[in-house]
Amino acid sequence: IRPISSAGNAGKYFYFLERNYECNKGWQENTVTKELGLEKITRENLENTLDGKIKDGVWLGRMTESGLKHHPGQEITFSAPKSVSIMGLVAGDKRILAAHEKAVSETLEYMNRHLVYSRVQKDGIQNLEKTDNSLVAKFTHITARAVKNADNDKKPDPQLHTHALVGNATKCKDGQWRSIM
Secondary structure, eight states, X not given: OEEOOOHXXXXXXXXXXXXXXXXXXXXXXXXXXXXXXXXXXXHHHHHHHHHTEXXXXXXXXXXXXXXXXXXXXXXXXXXXXXXXXXXXXXXXXXXXXXXXXXXXXXXXXXXXXXXXXXXXXXXTEEEEEEOOOOOEEEEEEEEOSOEEOTTSOEEOOEEEEEEEEEESOEEOTTSOEEOOO
């Protein structure tokens, strides 16, 4: 788990990877992705989500002297063990690839149900509210960065892994979008 430094950098990086390597991508489907019409990941909707621009008229962040500040979110990387990567990618066992995708989706669903909170102020009192939703873009890659072999050639190393970019945004029970706590 690591913080996403900027929406623009994340968008450039993941779209560079997609053009140059095999990549399976998609939004973690839930009620808020359906409500917002997030069916296919585009560079624009990914960067907007990470920037806190949820939909027209809804921008998340706090106003500072230098303008609106919003932390983009967190990147969670789910990496399969090398033996799993070899069986799924080199031996071609599609069941293993499907099991990896299912494990990532179920883990993110568990996160939504149990770990996503926001601060909500009511009558001057600030409380934490469990929201049960988040905006997560998933990018599954099949290789690690190229490594040099014994012949000093760079060859891609089979490594099944998924990057989950968790946007710093959640919809609260009152219908308002807020940053994740």
